[in-house]
Amino acid sequence: MRGLSLPEIVTTVLFLLINGLIWGLIIALIALGLSLIFGVMGIVNMAHGDVYMAGAVLSFYVVAYFGNFWLSLVLVPIIVLLFSAPLERFVLRPYEGYPSSSMIATVGISFIIQQVALGTYGGIPRKVTNPWPISFNLLGVDYPGYRLLVAGISVLILIGLWLFLYKTSYGVLVRASMQDREMASAMGINVNRVLITTFVMGSVLAGVGGVLASPINQVFYLMGEDVILLSFMVVIIGGLGSLKGTLVAALCLCSLEGVLAAVLSPTRARAAIFIIMAIILMYRPRGLFTD
Amino acid sequence: MNPGRGAERKSVSTYFALFFLLLFFVLGFILPRGARSLVIQMMVFSILAMGYDLSLGYTKQCSLGHAVFFGGGAYGAIFSILYLKVGILPSLIFSLLGGLGLGLLTGLISVRLTEAYFVIVTAIFFSVFHLLAMDMTYLTGGDDGLSIKLPRLSLGFVKFSLYDQVTNYYFVLLFLALSYLILKRIAESPMGKIFVSIRENEKRVQFLGYNVYRYKLVAFVLSAMFTALSGGLYALTLRYGSADFFSFYWSIMPVVWCLIGGLGTLTGPWIGAVIMSLFQYYVSAWWTYYMILFGVIILLILRVSRKGIVGYLMSRRWT
């Protein structure tokens, strides 16, 4: 960053900050899905990043065949639902409540999803064309309109999620199951339905995240690896099962990493976040927002 | 519930060890070059699998971060030969030290965490170390890796060269036998039995007066050291190390080996390593997407039995 004048540095930092925040919104969607799945089902889903990847790949195909990017926001959730519901019911059910076993099982699923993507989509990273190539002038900087749109859509989804969980009766059931599954079952809540709903919801969040990210990042069959690592860090720092914590941690971490990546290499920036995580764990072994 | 009784179960594992060690010993003389190379790998993987069993099978700590120790051990040997110009045996001591250091670093942060956090944080450790290793190509050689020239191994008056495949083979076999004997001693000792009791019921052990955290940490670090040893032997065998030694493959394979062979049996994982090595050798040549089968295998073993092959045999009553 040397050789830049002060106003240039400030605008660059702002630019990176906004980039980071928007990426943080996407990660927030994905990490919330992860957190919900763990909170309600007790499953550590290693394949969650690959659902994100699947969303991106599917969006690529929707754009390729139908020419309309926004259609994928409708189609991808449906496809994810059709695959994730039976997956929960028939494959993952026995591992619920067992973090280690579920993690290993979802690794297996992750391999399968990755290889299928490799076989169909191929190993070459490609980008989805920007569906809204307009730039807006923000504070003297040209900012891509699509990214602002992503921010808007993410915020809408987050609000919708909040409304669902806190304002609907079904959402109350989900949160109750998150607190104490046995008690919920004893109170007559159809826990099985809650399990499928939660898993589908969490997976759809990841898939939609992938759709939103496909014009920004390269669509590549291994793109889920980086996302799952980030999501895990977010969820550990925020606190597994704490939705508020996940949201805050996602926004903060991604903005921070975005800014750091200007001075350090992306890998070093990631390592810096990792060190922060390690330090937080020393004092709060359950994350910042859990008791 | 299983009908096995204490005294009988022990001997199954010992018979397997004797059988395999003898088998490996004989095979070294008669196998052709290509097959011998595969078996050397199997033996290295057996040490890795045993080391991992100490963590997962003996204290129920499902770590996904052991690739850090494998790569660390490999580079420990490589760096010491490259930069410190040490001999073969001292290089393995550096591997062990690498395992000790990295094990302590990872363990002090992770072991006290509850199960879900532990699995996730160890996975994060592996990810970040892998990233760093790939990135710091000036140090690790990145993807392409670093090649080394092996010095001769001198024991007294006799000098051996590990470039001779047969020497390499028996060198590795020796370490397999040694590792087995050490781990068997530990398993039968008070420390080992406390490890088992922690696996059986951690809360109970705590309420019998034990500082369970310390025992788990020791098991974890020992596990890291044996893993690092296998990494060092692997690097010596290949005369090469790359950032790939930190990849997820080395974190997940030990889990699969232990599940197939039997958690907590010490020799079970050897069978897992042998079976999966053969599987990969043949199937990967035949189908590019054989990893799908791999995923299916993982799902199957988890469903069918956690006991694994040796575990199952140990639990049957022998009249």
Next chain:
Amino acid sequence: MAPLNKKLLETVSVTKRFGGLLALDSVSYSVEEGEVRGIIGPNGAGKTTFFNVTTGELKPTSGKIFLKGEDITDLSPYSICQKGLSRTFQLTLVFPEMSVYDSVWVGVNLRTRSPWNPAVPAGRIVDARRKTEEICHWMGLWEKREELACNLSYGDQKVLEIAMALSTEPSVLLLDEPTQGVSPKETDTIMEVIERLSKHMTIVLIEHSMDVVLRLCHVITVFSEGRVIAEGPPEKISKNEEVQRIYLGEIR
């Protein structure tokens, strides 16, 4: 001769809150050496919570706990056990795939010279072996010593857990519902064991069965809604009107 009236275990105004729920309300309790004390009360009265707080599994919201005069309020469960307080659990905690002998050995091992020994086979350590055999014989588990804990009957598992708690050489033994869920015949066995134990040990017993408590205990404490509502010798408690009212239908 050691002075009598020496309080081995003492809680002073121990309160435990879980959010809005008051589980223990200023409970002051003490046990003297050689006593066999019973704790009874309806479900949810706080009996097991009391044990949990005393043994360090939970931290009290306020109040203090003393063991042999030493403040153990903030200690971890394993430290408290090392200082001489051992317990059994309502849901019996055993080692499923370990033999009876090995299970007892675990507690014994901690008190030997080198519990961390990684080099000598456990069977060769003589003092541990001797003590383990002694306890197995004393508790009547010798014939079953090679059986895996998961293969024992539920009653035998309860006896095993008591043996394990005993292996730590406690000064005070806390037994949480040792006859719960056990067949009548095995209840007799367990009662006999506790009776034999009571001649050598200070015991505190949570029980649902009035039979056991009336027969074995010197002093009975009655809990209800987190408070001690009555305390005294068995004859007095069984005649206590408030106790009878609370137990309406539950006393046989």
